[in-house]
Amino acid sequence: MPVPKSEFDSLPDCDFYTPEExxxxxxxxxxxxxxxxxxxxxxxxxIDQGTERVLLDWTIPWVIMNADDLVIAEPRTDDEPARYGLKE
Structure with missing residues (x-):
């Protein structure tokens, strides 16, 4: 259910880090x-798993939106995740 903006003390801009930052x-x-x-x-x-899941909901779209600035390394083993870094 939506709530009025007036219920919040502060409404900062929605600003995300750039990959370089x-x-x-x-x-x-x-x-x-x-x-x-x-x-x-x-x-x-x-961090607990529930918090990690919520953070991933923000992170995965961030990776997709910044894909032009990133490189990806495939997992070195089957039980390791892929890794991302800055494109040179």
Missing amino acids: LLEDDQMYTVYEIARLMQDLEPDAE
Whole structure:
């Protein structure tokens, strides 16, 4: 159910990091690590699975929208996720 804007103390702009602001040039990241970085957490921060699922709902579209600025590395093993990094 929608709620009036007046119910909120603050309404900052909806602003997302650019890949250059978020990722280090020489590193490759999983979507899970990117999700944490987008929330100003360390890439290896412990978070519960429910929170991680919500963060992935934001992260996967971010990766898709920024695909032109990213490279992808296929998993090195069957039990490892793909990794993303900045395009040079």
